Amino acid sequence: MTATAPVLLLHALGETGDDWATVSAAIGPDRPVLAPDLRGHGAAPWEPPYTLDRMRDDVAALLDERRAGPVDVIGHSMGGVVAYLLAAERPDLVRRLVLEDVGAPYARTPSTPERPPGDLAFSWEMVLAVREQIDAPPPHWLDALGRITAPTLVIGGGQDSHVPQDWVRDLAERVPDATLRTLATGHLVHATDPDGFLALVRPFLGAGR
16 A cells, blocks of 8 residues: 555444444554544534534544545445545545445435434434435435545445445446445445455555546
8 A cells, every 4th residue: 555645434323433443453554544433423422413414524624623634535334425425525635535335325215213222322313313314315415426536436235235236336327436346245344354345445545546
């Protein structure tokens, strides 16, 4: 890996930055790594509004504060939406983009999740708010894909993922400079097959612009 830009890791709904421990450890010797908790998760503020646009703005503010951009961004699921919204809105902050099992933002049939028992490491209010947005995405999410200028690697989880893989393909086709790869892991690509995930990601991030 020849590039030296920091790597920003954005977790999925209900996770925290710790979810990236294996990936962070593999990349960390070569690159600075940031794996923040997103709003409503872990140590981040548990304060509305719980919109993915606000999470994007939180991440942009973090990078601006640390003067860390441009960075390479890896986003999984919900974190992938935050990542591509960031890449579209603030191209100055994103050098390269990796989207892990993220589908095009199409409306889906709503379902009501059941709150797990006990204490949670995330806000349940946030979960409900995010699910509502993912069920009925704002139109500008789809428009954002065509405005991404960063080279992009899209990694699908294959037929065992709950994310429709034709939606993942559609997302890759809408991003101007995107490459699609698939690992037959299901939705949790980086956790289920970290070696396979890193074998795709490391060369991509190490490439020049």
